[in-house]
Amino acid sequence: MKSKGIDYHFIGSLDDIAYVLNIRANDVQCNPVVISYLLVSENSCNLYIDKSKLSQEVADYLKENNISIKAYEVIARDISDIEAKKTLYLETKKTNVAVYSSIGRGVNVVTGLNLTSIMKCHKNEIEIKNTKNAFIKDGVALVRYLNWLETGVSTGTITEMIASEKLLEFRKQQDLFIEDSFESISAYGANASMPHYKPSHEHPVKVEPRGLYLIDSGGHYLDGTTDITRTVALGELKPEEIYHYTLVLKAHIALMEAKFLEGTNGGYLDAFTRYNLWKQRINFNHGTGHGVGHVLNVHEGPQRIGTAGNEYPMEVGMVTSDEPGIYISGSHGIRIESIMVCVKDEMTEFGQFLKFDNLTVVPIDTRPVDKSLMSEEEITWLNDYNKMCYEKLSPYLSGHDLEYLREQCKEI
Numbered sequence: 001m002k003s004k005g006i007d008y009h010f011i012g013s014l015d016d017i018a019y020v021l022n023i024r025a026n027d028v029q030c031n032p033v034v035i036s037y038l039l040v041s042e043n044s045c046n047l048y049i050d051k052s053k054l055s056q057e058v059a060d061y062l063k064e065n066n067i068s069i070k071a072y073e074v075i076a077r078d079i080s081d082i083e084a085k086k087t088l089y090l091e092t093k094k095t096n097v098a099v100y101s102s103i104g105r106g107v108n109v110v111t112g113l114n115l116t117s118i119m120k121c122h123k124n125e126i127e128i129k130n131t132k133n134a135f136i137k138d139g140v141a142l143v144r145y146l147n148w149l150e151t152g153v154s155t156g157t158i159t160e161m162i163a164s165e166k167l168l169e170f171r172k173q174q175d176l177f178i179e180d181s182f183e184s185i186s187a188y189g190a191n192a193s194m195p196h197y198k199p200s201h202e203h204p205v206k207v208e209p210r211g212l213y214l215i216d217s218g219g220h221y222l223d224g225t226t227d228i229t230r231t232v233a234l235g236e237l238k239p240e241e242i243y244h245y246t247l248v249l250k251a252h253i254a255l256m257e258a259k260f261l262e263g264t265n266g267g268y269l270d271a272f273t274r275y276n277l278w279k280q281r282i283n284f285n286h287g288t289g290h291g292v293g294h295v296l297n298v299h300e301g302p303q304r305i306g307t308a309g310n311e312y313p314m315e316v317g318m319v320t321s322d323e324p325g326i327y328i329s330g331s332h333g334i335r336i337e338s339i340m341v342c343v344k345d346e347m348t349e350f351g352q353f354l355k356f357d358n359l360t361v362v363p364i365d366t367r368p369v370d371k372s373l374m375s376e377e378e379i380t381w382l383n384d385y386n387k388m389c390y391e392k393l394s395p396y397l398s399g400h401d402l403e404y405l406r407e408q409c410k411e412i
């Protein structure tokens with residue numbers, strides 16, 4: 001703040017407040033944040049919050065760190081008290097009208113990304129180490145779930161919603177699990193062609209032993225946040241499903257394997273991903289990748305991989321999703337999503353190159369793959385990836401689950 005000549009920094013985004021104070025809460029479903037505002041100056045840091053939400057432990061911790069607690073409602077008054085000629089910094093997209101319109105005349109307002117967002121998106125070594133652990137636990141839950149699903153579909157009793165609830169049960173069995181990181185998209189057949197589909201008990205849809213099933217879900221654990229999509233074959237597939245699945249997989253691998261110069265933004269990375277689809281004149285209408293919070297919001301900026309809104313470059317320590325898809329309305333939908341962390345690659349005479357490390361540990365189904373459409377490198381990537389999953393997950397699985405894992409990780 002000092003180097004930027006900022007006297008006051010207003011923070012209105014809940015994940016930023018949770019990050020900078022290192023507190024978590026449960027005010028918002030699937031987002032472990034607390035409804036609050038933060039106003040920081042050189043000599044003060046005020047947290048505007050309903051006091052009754054603070055446990056004694058948190059209240060003491062905040063006091064020790066010289067954080068003053070104020071009533072949630074007085075934020076506008078305190079903003080209006082900022083004297084003329086002082087510089088107030090805020091992010092417009094994350095500031096509501098009531099707060100913004102209470103800024104007094106003569107205050108110098110400077111806008112930009114919340115300074116905390118820039119700190120928050122670069123995960124430190126401990127966050128990354130812990131996140132890797134959370135992904136192994138999540139992988140164990142997913143493999144148990146998929147085995148349960150594939151075994152159960154033949155009974156004709158599993159609906160998309162029953163399946164979704166079962167997955168939560170498997171996650172709850174894992175150490176340090178808190179809650180889902182968003183509402184699971186458990187979608188069978190044609191329903192998977194809606195990328196943001198929401199299953200319900202009111203409209204039960206039976207999952208049957210044929211075609212493709214898509215599960216996009218995630219969890220918060222005390223050591224990290226996950227977000228994963230896998231599409232699996234539950235039986236016989238149409239040639240079109242195999243063709244599209246293979247293309248999505250090629251797109252997924254292309255981004256995962258990208259090497260790019262420091263300073264590259266998500267627009268370029270999006271092109272790496274869509275290349276294989278556009279070559280076939282196919283597209284999908286959602287982003288390719290979003291930042292993932294650390295025990296915070298599963299969608300986090302400022303980096304983004306997509307066709308628009310990717311001003312911020314991809315940088316070392318950023319945790320981002322890789323989730324291309326193909327959606328054929330009324331027929332089928334495919335998405336393959338893993339989370340990756342940006343790391344340094346080689347330094348050459350042309351500059352510093354960056355790449356991604358995969359964090360997600362759940363086998364990618366090989367049954368819907370048409371090998372003849374894959375390059376040698378892509379096949380090797382797929383086999384290596386599934387082998388890694390077997391090595392990391394097998395110590396935690398036994399019996400039928402282990403057998404299922406072995407089968408899913410077999411080389412093609």
Ligand SMILES: [Mn+2]
Nearest residue numbers: 227321323337
């Ligand atoms: Mn995602």
